[in-house]
Amino acid sequence: MEQPTKTKNTMSKRVIAIIITAIAVIAIAAGVALAVHRHHATSQLTEAKTACAQAADRLRVAQNNYNALINGDEYKSAVKITAKQVEDSKVVTTLAKDSEDETPKMVACNVDDKTALERNTGLIDKNTTWYETHTKTIDADVKNVVKARDTKTLKDTQAALAKKITDAKKLYDASNGKVKDNKTRDALKKQLDAAGKLKDGKDVKKIKDAQTALDKAMKTVNDSVKAKQDADKKAAEEQARKEAEAQAAAQANAQAQQYVAPQQSYTPTYTAPQYTAPAAPQYTAPQQTTPQYTAPQQTAPKPAAPAAPSTGGNSGGGPISGGHGCGSLCTSTTDTYDR
Known part of the structure; x- marks a missing residue:
């Protein structure tokens, strides 16, 4: 168990x-x-x-x-x-x-x-x-x-350059023969050719540089045109001054010749303003006696003396107006003066 x-x-x-x-x-x-x-x-x-x-x-x-x-x-x-x-x-x-x-x-x-x-x-x-x-x-x-x-910007720059080229061409053509120094036009033509190659380019800086170069070249041409205009104006003014002086001298010479000419062609003759009339002989009327008539000398006749102005009256013992009281004496006297 x-x-x-x-x-x-x-x-x-x-x-x-x-x-x-x-x-x-x-x-x-x-x-x-x-x-x-x-x-x-x-x-x-x-x-x-x-x-x-x-x-x-x-x-x-x-x-x-x-x-x-x-x-x-x-x-x-x-x-x-x-x-x-x-x-x-x-x-x-x-x-x-x-x-x-x-x-x-x-x-x-x-x-x-x-x-x-x-x-x-x-x-x-x-x-x-x-x-x-x-x-x-x-x-x-x-x-x-x-x-x-x-x-x-590119389009605007291209358009600006195109316009500048147009203006520059007009200036180049219009300035022919009107510039003081033709080298300025040659320089403008050179810049025009360069700008023409860049007007359709894509580089904005190069296009702007070309426009700036054109501006400078155009200014140079305009300055040359102005210089020639000033020079021509000065030359014209100088020419006008010389012509005015020559004209003034010619006028003065002509006036001098017109003044001297009568003296050179003058022949000494009787000049009325220098003539002095001889004094009228003092006439004494003969007394109412038998007049002592003396025949005139056989000499050359003297210039006839102008008649003495009438005094309007009987001054001295002259003949009475109307011939009264004169007789043969008046006739003799008159004949003497006539000779």
Whole structure:
């Protein structure tokens, strides 16, 4: 009977040992599982932090590219271009509109929760996409505006040069024979030939340089034309002065000749203004006696004296008007004077 009792005790001990072993195994497994879980959670958190950090790095690069663009000289120059400076004003409007978009808010990775990290990582990736997209968009807008400006500038410059060439040709033709120095026209022709080769070119600077050279050459020709006009005017004034002096001298000489000519052709003759009439002889009327008549000498007759002017009265003892009281005496006296 003692044998079965020992067997029971032995089996009981084995069961207990198995149970204890099983519990130990379970405990160990649980510990291992917990350790594995904790390790996995830690690993996932670490991975989440790493992913968030990497996303933040990509965002930082995108931000730097965007900031470099909007702070660059090309962008600053483009936003100053007006609608009048481009052919199509839409490019200016588009650049202004895209530049007004606000940048996204900052998101950090300084959290210890895997879920929060994953959410922030997603937001960071979204922001990175915004910066990358807007960088490309604004860069394209800037290039479109600059291109539109350059295209209009080129066309305007070409048109300005074409007009300048037309004006220069007119000046070249019109100035023929009217310049003081014909070398100025030769220089203008040289610049005209050079400008003609550049009028359809694409280099704005060369076209503008050609226009500037034409301006200088045209100014030189105009100055030469003005110099010749001034010289011609001065020469004309000098010629007019000489002609006036010669005419004045000729007139003075003619007047002098007209004054002297009568003296040179004058023949001494009787000149009425210099003639002085001889005084009338003092006539004394004879007394009323027989007159003493004396015959005239046989000499050359003297020039007849002009009759004495009548005094209108009987001065002295002359004949009485009407011939009364004269008789033969009057006749004799008259005959004497007649001779």
